[in-house]
Amino acid sequence: MARNRLSRSRRNKRYTELDFRLPEALLRLDWSPDQIVGYLRGRGYPTMSHELIYQYVWNDKTFGGTLWKHLRQSTKKRRKRHNSKDSRGRLAAKRHITERPANAEHRKEPGHWEIDTVVGRGTKHCIVTLVDRMTGYTFIGQMGDRTSESLNVRMSKIMTRSDLPFKTITADNGTEFHGYAQLEKHHNCLFYFVNPYHSWERGTNENTNGLIRQYLPKRTSMSHVTQKFCNEIAHKLNTRPRKRLGYRTPTEYIHAHL
Structure with missing residues (x-):
């Protein structure tokens, strides 16, 4: 087993097979090595470096293990848009992001959210993501299509079923957000919109x-x-420690600040 080989190496005599069990369990929850080290260290556990955990992961892969599949890999490339026009429609009387209150701008309290939709390949189906600016707490909603009607239905379900505050929501200029006034009316929140692209x-x-x-x-x-x-995805993200939160989880952090 990779754990045995790594723990017996001359560089790692201070760590036993038992020492790797908790980091391995957290890796299988899709935590990054940095998150594992920060979280355990903040709770008084003796921990190894994140470099050693990476070494352990790749050693595990060499001998046929699957821990490497739990590491995140960023493949997203940014596209530059030169003189692009926003062709997604215009919203009348929308609030600009510069009008957003200071507590939202500076992440001083929970309840100020950012919203977006994520589309897949080949179908009209998509998801909506709602993230608290202060804590990173996340909701994810499934949508049958990318229309304002579908978005409002899903958002209403999220906001009605949660006991968290929804004070402001920052969106882009996509047409799926053109029904924002109905959400404001029924859920006592305010929408703000970013510049196109x-x-x-x-x-x-x-x-x-x-x-x-x-x-x-x-x-x-x-x-x-x-x-x-x-x-399930949202639960994983909300129970994963974040460096910017002092290696506390979004769930811990948001409920500590309500």
Whole structure:
């Protein structure tokens, strides 16, 4: 077993096979080596370096193991848009991102969210992602199509069933968000909109979508994605420690600040 070989190496005499069991279990939950080290160290566990955990993963792969499949790999490439026009329609009386309140802008409290839709290959099916700016807490919703009607139905279910606050929501200019006024009316929240094609103005959401691509790669069809699977992905993300949260999980962090 790879664990035995690595623990017996001259460089790693201080670690036994037992020492690798917890890091391995967390790897299988799709935690990164950095998250594992930070989380365990913050709770008083004796921990190895994240470099050693990577070494362990690749040693495991050499001998036929599958731990490497749980590591995230970013393959997304940025596209530059030169003088592109926003052809997705215009929203009347929309609030610009610069009007967003200070607590939302500076991540001072939970309840300020970023929203986006993620499409798959070959079908009209997609998912909607909603991420809290302060904590990274995430909701993922399955949608049959990318229309404002479908988005409002899914968003209403998310917001009605959760006890978390929804104070502001920052969106792009996609037509699926053109029914935002109905959500504002029924759920007492305010929408704000970024500049066209300025995805970095929703950086928290963009980063989360990259994490979701570990489970739904870019060329995956969304036609067989269920809400149950979306909930499972969200649970994994919400119970995974984040470096920017002091290696606490989004679930821990958001409930500590309510």
